[in-house]
Amino acid sequence: MTALPLPSARPLPRLPAVLLALVLPPVAVWLRRGATRTAWALWALSLAAVLTLRFLAAGPGILLWALAVLAALGLVLRAAPPALQLAAPWRSVVAVFGTAALVLPLSVLPPGRTPSASSPADLALVARGNHLAEACRPCHALSSDENRVGPSLLGVIGRKAGTMPGFAYSEGLASADFVWEPELIASFATDPLTMIPGTKMAVSPRPDDETAAIVAYLLSLAQK
């Protein structure tokens, strides 16, 4: 069996970044009261840098990030009260670097996340599985929870075996005590009668790579 694509588990540390964006502007105001303009400008630049890094690593989302940078820029440019305004040369520096902080990351953005972050090979496997799953469709609903000759396969991976409500399972599956993991589904879909004697399910012999594609497809359904 070839390896199956698993959902990419990239954590999203959204909350700290949001707090950062909300807390920093008031801190800036407090800093400004006792700080020189040079210190203030340096802070503004470091804020932009921190936000940029934050954004690139595991940003708060482009919306919040853009708002935070714009707020920082606005604070030191036109929108800020007169007491917070910078002298002309610093204003230019902040404007240039701030804009760069906003724009530069866009040019180095990662291309995308799951599902589009999956490799083209995974997507091709899922597409092939969708095509091969024609073998399942006469008896199983794949996109609804309707039971037909066989139980619905929507979300079957991760479901406890023999528990689709409303389906009259064979004795073997009704009393089964396991959860459908990809490997188990694959072996059931290859030779159901050996795995669960007395099952209602039957399949013609099929190469392992085709079974893997069908399982990848079932898995992609479970993720939607």
Added chain:
Amino acid sequence: MTAFVDARDPSAPRILRGSVCIVGAGAAGITLARALAKTRPGVLLIESGGLEIDGATQMLFAGHQLGQRYFELTSCRLRYFGGTTNHWSGFCRANDPIDYEPRPALGLPGWPIGHEDLAPYIEAAGASLGITAAAFDPAAVVRGRGLDPDQLVERHGTHLMTKIFELAPDIRLGQIFRDEIATAPGVTPVLNLSVTKIALDPTGTRVDHLEARTLSGVAHRIEAEDYVLCAHAIENARLMLASDDVIPQGVGNAHDLVGRYFSDHAHVEASRFIPSERFPALYDFDAARRRRLNANLSFTDDFLREQGLLQYYCRFTPVYVSPEAEAARGRLKADLLAPADRQLFADIAAVMAELDGTRRWRQTRRSGFRPPPVYLLDHRIEQAPNRDSRVVLSQRRDALGSRIADLDWRVSDADIDTIARGQRAIGRELAALGYGRIEEEEITRPLVEARVEGHYHHIGTLRMADRPEEGVVDRWQKVHGVANLHVGGSAVFPSAGYSGPTMMIIAMSLRLAERLGGRA
């Protein structure tokens, strides 16, 4: 009063005797048993499976695919009481008059019986499925579903014609007739008993008895005056080929026809159609389906004859918003909150590009039909009968020790040609009506082989013809050269025609029942 006999039961009789033995309790067998129960009591209805699906019994179907990939052979037909009607969708339509005609240039042999021979039985079959005769008058149907019959293309002077499939309400024959079969005095239904051999008498001209086994290993013998194989197109052929002890080529196979000419209604998705605002809702697959209507664009019989085309029809699947744009819209909120990436911009662009389709979809839902920006075309044809498209008996054996039937499905050049010229003609005719324009993909053999699928219509293998050199059964579905063996089901169709086969199967079983019951 009888009840179901379970052949695995130790007390079940090992020798079964009756008037007519029917092998297989699907659409053909159940219909025949119900009808014969009244006219020729003593009917044995032998079913390989039980009242519910069973994996081990289905595995008796586990053949290999030798040619063009067909459906999974263990799931595209069902081997338990009710047969394949247990997953039938219920689409019904009778053959068109042209379907019975011989058209030698296309290899269509013609049927030895015609539209008039079958018409009364088709009407009765429709009624048994809950369909009235009016269901096949397009104008009446269209009006009944709240659409203007003036949308029918045939009213606008073209070569096009609307062909409607009616969705039958009463389609699970195994459930509907279970009690009737169990309690009919004239029928003994036997479950879990698979016929493994047709035993001919030494002259080879009569069936002497049938051999049958249970999966638990108990052998049975079945004796009757008449035998009817209703076990499915591939399985009927398998049984006849595998019964090769008296006649080496197999029963009824003197002319090497058994198992040949397997066909289905093939369909291929290809090309797109850009509709104008005038495109009628009637031919929009989804808009029609919301009205429980299945209307398809096809050609008049005259046009088919003149152009030398097989039966062809085209389904228009609307795409208001592409699945990609649909998915992009679903991702937008997450895009804005998740770690930033270029996906956001790609998704915004994808959604913006299809705003027109979104607007059209909203209007269609709220205030009536507006055509989508594009239709995907699904071309559906009857296959030209092809000698090489066939059931092949393998040397592998199933759990009962019977040789397994493999399938060598073929797509012929005539099939591909009808799709190619059919799509061109549809495009031309619709453009002339001002309904839009087609964006053609070139229909090539590789394209067809990559995309073709069937309709679960297993047709041919024991086709009907008056001469034994041309067909396996005669016009009364009796096997040529064997006095007391008949065949039911779509195996005997000489060509696929336009029909949805199940209603035709039921109609032909009603006709056969009259013959075997002594009335026709």
